[in-house]
Amino acid sequence: MSEPKAKFADKSGRQTPDKQIHGDHSLDLWEPVVISKEDIEAEVERLAGLAHPNNGVRRSMIAHPKADDRSLGLAPGIDVSVDVLLPGERTQPVRQNSNIVNFCIQGAGSMVINAETFEFSHYDVITTPSMAVHEYVNETDDMQVRLRYSNGALLERLNIHLVDEDPPIPGAADADMTEAADEMEEGSESPYGTFELTEDGGWLMPYEKLINPEPVEIKPHHWPWKKVKAELDKLASLGPRYKGRRLYLLYDPVTGRTNGTTPNFFATMCIRPGGIVDRPHRHASAALNYYFAGNGHSVVEGKRYPWKAGDLMLSAPGWAIHNHASDEGPVYELTIQDMPLNINMDSLLWQEELTGPVSLLGSQAGFETNREKAATN
Numbered sequence: 001m002s003e004p005k006a007k008f009a010d011k012s013g014r015q016t017p018d019k020q021i022h023g024d025h026s027l028d029l030w031e032p033v034v035i036s037k038e039d040i041e042a043e044v045e046r047l048a049g050l051a052h053p054n055n056g057v058r059r060s061m062i063a064h065p066k067a068d069d070r071s072l073g074l075a076p077g078i079d080v081s082v083d084v085l086l087p088g089e090r091t092q093p094v095r096q097n098s099n100i101v102n103f104c105i106q107g108a109g110s111m112v113i114n115a116e117t118f119e120f121s122h123y124d125v126i127t128t129p130s131m132a133v134h135e136y137v138n139e140t141d142d143m144q145v146r147l148r149y150s151n152g153a154l155l156e157r158l159n160i161h162l163v164d165e166d167p168p169i170p171g172a173a174d175a176d177m178t179e180a181a182d183e184m185e186e187g188s189e190s191p192y193g194t195f196e197l198t199e200d201g202g203w204l205m206p207y208e209k210l211i212n213p214e215p216v217e218i219k220p221h222h223w224p225w226k227k228v229k230a231e232l233d234k235l236a237s238l239g240p241r242y243k244g245r246r247l248y249l250l251y252d253p254v255t256g257r258t259n260g261t262t263p264n265f266f267a268t269m270c271i272r273p274g275g276i277v278d279r280p281h282r283h284a285s286a287a288l289n290y291y292f293a294g295n296g297h298s299v300v301e302g303k304r305y306p307w308k309a310g311d312l313m314l315s316a317p318g319w320a321i322h323n324h325a326s327d328e329g330p331v332y333e334l335t336i337q338d339m340p341l342n343i344n345m346d347s348l349l350w351q352e353e354l355t356g357p358v359s360l361l362g363s364q365a366g367f368e369t370n371r372e373k374a375a376t377n
């Protein structure tokens, strides 16, 4: 067998990659796709009719036509599944190094992490942190259906997705990690510490610090729809001249400046009164919308896509020009974007108005709305 050999690819004289998001527009987009309420319901019915699976998981990945078996995303870095639990069912404990946003689109139930129970109801959002041993439970008399968004698709593309269906008993994993930290003896740190080496701000960090970054605990969080809706409905009164989005980010402050619901995703809840048309814009983050009231349409890269309550959509492949319009309101929608990931990578190009500047959000100045003016006019 011959040894694998790296190849040299000559790029002298031309730096632009073959797939380039600016300029000649040869971007090979994963085109928008609408998954209809009817198709989702049919799949839910099929899942509900299966014999009880060994691990309790009734799940169907909702994959983009361009996804391959290696990584079944609806966008290149985001996967979505529809998960069903019949009354009385629970999933077996599992953990994985992807982070998860759950959206309960039917019924209710709970998630158990380390003997702690997080109950959720219809249209609630609940997050499942990476490597948390968890179970989903349905102790109600009705079927539970969740949309489950994760960055597993991205991790699979990087060949680093771990899914452990035989995890340590809850609490044990945490105990292991605590022990490791406790075992660090005094004096095991480098005597030189971390220090500035050059005047322009280049530092040196010793190995001991490199392999022991300050842990920040990512906790599961629950956003009950009833409470979110009460706040969201107040935004409906922003006049028709308001140019921003009537939404709230479901924010976990631990994500800091990356504006996340999880370290990878933001989840926003949006209300669109009837007849509101967004300005066309674009961003490097990909957006998935789930509509659960009203109807409307989106225009993405010049093509019109109608949608209605109960439809899921890959609404904005990264950098695609798009806008959304509510034809009959109020429209309620959950949007998932990989914005925190992009801010961490310092790759979040954003253009709020096509005639305006492109900003690198997170490290350059962002945009403003006309909220104050719209409120006084």
Ligand SMILES: [Fe+2]
Pocket (backbone or CB within 6 Å): 281, 282, 283, 287, 316, 322
């Ligand atoms: Fe957008």
